[in-house]
Amino acid sequence: MINEKLNQAVRILKEKKVDLWLNFVRETSSSPDPVLDLILGTHVVWSSAFCLTRQGEKIALVGSLDVQNVKDHADYEVVGYVDSIKPSLLKLLDRLNPKRIAINYSTNDVTADGLSHGMYLILMEYLKETDFADRLESSEMIISALRGRKSKTEIEYIQGAIRETLLIFNAVTAVVRPGMTEFEVADFIKNQMKDKGLEPAWDPDQCPAVFTGPDSAGAHAMPTGRKIEPGHIMNIDFGVRYKDYVSDLQRTWYFMREGEIAPPEAVQRGFQVIRDSIKKAADCMKPGVEGRKVDEVARKHITDAGYTEYPHALGHQVGRKAHDGSTLLCPQWERYGKLPFSKVEAGQVFTLEPRLTVPGHGVATIEEIVVVNNDGCEFLSDPQEELYLIAFEA
Amino acid sequence: MINEKLNQAVRILKEKKVDLWLNFVRETSSSPDPVLDLILGTHVVWSSAFCLTRQGEKIALVGSLDVQNVKDHADYEVVGYVDSIKPSLLKLLDRLNPKRIAINYSTNDVTADGLSHGMYLILMEYLKETDFADRLESSEMIISALRGRKSKTEIEYIQGAIRETLLIFNAVTAVVRPGMTEFEVADFIKNQMKDKGLEPAWDPDQCPAVFTGPDSAGAHAMPTGRKIEPGHIMNIDFGVRYKDYVSDLQRTWYFMREGEIAPPEAVQRGFQVIRDSIKKAADCMKPGVEGRKVDEVARKHITDAGYTEYPHALGHQVGRKAHDGSTLLCPQWERYGKLPFSKVEAGQVFTLEPRLTVPGHGVATIEEIVVVNNDGCEFLSDPQEELYLIAFEA
DSSP states (O other): OHHHHHHHHHHHHHHHTOSEEEEEEOOTTTSOOTTHHHHTOSOOSSOEEEEEETTOOEEEEEEGGGHHHHHHHSOOEEEEESSOSHHHHHHHHHHHOOSSEEESOOSSOGGGOOOBHHHHHHHHHHHTTSSGGGGEEEOHHHHHHHHHSOOHHHHHHHHHHHHHHHHHHHHHHHHOOTTOBHHHHHHHHHHHHHHHTOEESSOGGGSSEEEESTTOOOSSOOOOSOBOOTTOEEEEEEOEEETTEEOOEEEEEEEOOTTOSSOOHHHHHHHHHHHHHHHHHHHHOOTTOBHHHHHHHHHHHHHHTTOOOOSSOSBOBOSSSSSOOSOOBOOSOGGGTTGGGOBOOTTOEEEEOOEEEETTTEEEEOBEEEEEOSSSEEESSOOOOSOEEEOOOO | OHHHHHHHHHHHHHHHTOSEEEEEEOOTTTSOOTTHHHHTOSOOSSOEEEEEETTSOEEEEEEGGGHHHHHHHSOOEEEEESSOSHHHHHHHHHHHOOSSEEESOOSSOGGGOOOBHHHHHHHHHHHTTSSGGGGEEEOHHHHHHHHHSOOHHHHHHHHHHHHHHHHHHHHHHHHOOTTOBHHHHHHHHHHHHHHHTOEESSOGGGSSEEEESTTOOOSSOOOOSOBOOTTOEEEEEEOEEETTEEOOEEEEEEEOOTTOSSOOHHHHHHHHHHHHHHHHHHHHOOTTOBHHHHHHHHHHHHHHTTOOOOSSOSBOBOSSSSSOOSOOBOOSOGGGTTGGGOBOOTTOEEEEOOEEEETTTEEEEOBEEEEEOSSSEEESSOOOOSOEEEOOOO
C-alpha cells in the first residue's frame, strides 16, 4: 500500500508541477505527522527527511539507527547519518536544485500540518545561506490529492469495512424488536464487533449511534435509554475499521404498529425521497463537478418534495478516518469556507447522507458510500432500496 | 494529577517571570501535543488555547463541543466558542496584557514542540495588528521544569512501576539456570508481564534486554539465542509502565562454576566498583549541581579502579517515558551539547546506570532510580547490594 501511494505521489508532483516534496519530521511516535501513514508506515526517532521528486526519486534521509526499519517498510533510497542531517540534506538540495519545494505544513488542513514550528525553525536555520528558503510552499494540495485519490488497495480495505458493517446491520434486523432501548441495540452491535474482532470507525461512545422515534436526538449523539415503540422509525449511524480503513453508513428501520401490513404512506414517502435524492446526487457525481453542485441536487430533491433541508453537508470523504478531510459535498454556507467550490476527483470516496424528518415517526436517513471513477461514480455499499420492516410485537 | 501539574505550572511561571503560557492546539487525537498529557489529559477537536497566568488563572478557550469534556478533565475556567477562537483569544490577551508570552514550540526538545507550523501561522495572523506578536517566546523552559519536577502522585506512579519491576527480577532469580538462552529469559519476563497485565516501558523488542557472558552485545540490543554458561555475568535492562509512568532498572547475576562457593575475585570487585560508584554519585546529587559533576564522580570512581569508562551518560530522567527529556547526568562530550551544564532540581527523578566489563565474564551494571529532594536525593529503587548468585548446574 505504501509503495502504491509513493508512486501515486510522484504522479501528483508531476501534475502539480512541484519539483520536490520534503517531509521533515522527528520522534514520530510522540510527534506523529499524519501523512507518514500514507508514505512510510512506521516511526523514526532522529530528525528525518522523506523526499519525493517529480522525476520519481524517493529518498529518505534518516538517523543511522532508523535506516533498516525504514528500508523494511517503504521503497526509499535510504541515506543514514550519524552527527547531523544538515550535510546530507543540503547535498541533496544542491544536486536536485528544485525550483518549487513543498513542505509538510498547512493552515487549512490538520492532516497536512505535520511539521512542528520548532522543526520549521531548524529547517530555516539549515537553509539560511542557500536560495532554497525562498522556494518553500505548503504541500497541502499534494496531501489532499494523495489522501483523496484512493489506490486499488485502499478501496479494497474500505470495501472490507463496508462489508463487515452491512453484515452487522443484517444481524440487527434479525434481532431488533419493539421494547428494546437504543442502548440495547448499541450493545448488540458492540458485541458483534467484539466477536468479529472489529474496532469502531470513530469515537466508541457514538459508534454506533442509534436513534429511534420522533423525539430522538440529532446526529452525533450517544444512544439513550429511549425504548423503540411500534410506529417508530429507527436509524443507525455506524462504521468499522478494517486494515486501518473505515466505513461510515446509515440504515433506516420501521417498526410496524398492530395490524399494519405496510408502513404508513408518510413514512414510505419520506424514505423514498431520501433514497431517490441519493440516486440523483450519485448520477451527477463525476470528476470536475464542484462539491456544492452535488449537494444541491440532493438538497433540491428533498425541499421540492416539501421537506426541510438537512442541516449539514451531503457527504464527506472516507478513508483512514470517517472524516478523511479535503473536498466536501457541502452547500455554500459561510462555515464551509472555500470547500463548496472544491472539485470532485476520480478515486475519491464519498459518503452520501441526506436526512429528513417524518413527523410523528422519526428521521429517515440513509448513508451510502460511492467511489468516483473517470466518468461518474459507483456505489461501494449495496444501497438500501426499501425500509427494513420489523413486525409488531406487544 | 493534572490539577497538581496545573498548580505547579503556575509556580513555575512565577519563578521564570513569564506572564502567560499559551498552548495553541487543534485535533489533538491526530496531532497530539505531548504537554497535554501533563496539563489536560484528554483530546480536543477544534482549535483550542490552554492559558495559564503567573497570577494563577487557568483559562481554556475551546470549541463549544469540547467544553464539557475539558471541564470533566481539568480545572480550567472554560470559555466555549462557536465560529472562531480569534475574538475570545484577543479579548483574553487584551485583558491580561502579558509582557512575556511563552508558546508551545521548541527547537531543542521534541516534548516541548507541540505547536504545528500551520497553527503558528494562524496565531501570527490573529496577532498581526496587536503588540503581542513581539512578546512571544518558546515555553521549553517551562515544560522542562514541569515535566522534570515530579508531583507526589507522579512519584507514587513511578514507585509502582519500580515495585513491579523488582518483583519480576526476583522471579527471574528464582528460575534462571545455566543453559537457558537470553531469549528464554526474556520470554519468562514477557510472560510475567502478561500475567500481571503490565506493558513494557519502552520498545518491546528491547524491553527486557538480556545480556549474558563475555561476548554479549552492548546496551540497547535485542535478546539472542546465546546460552547462559557457568562463569557468566548476566545483566538485564528492563522496566514497566504503571498508570502511564515507567521504571528503567538493571540488575546483575553471576552463574557459579562447578565447585565455586563464591564469585571469582574479579567479578566480585567489578560488581562492587559499580555499586559504590552509584552510592558516591547519589551522595553528591542535590539541587543546583550540574549534571556533568554527578557523572564525573561515578566515572572517576570507575576509572580510578582501573576500568575503562562507560560510553554513555550516567543517568537520565524517568517519567512518562524511560527517557523523559531535559537535564541529563552526562559527560562534557560534544554530542550532548549544552546538557552537561544543566542543573539538577528537586523533584527530578534520575536513573544512575554506570557499567564496566569484567574480562572473561561479562558486563557488571546496575541501574537504580533516585528522586532529588531539597538537600540531596533518595533511592526509589531498593538498591542491589550484592550479586545475585545462581548455583552451578551441569
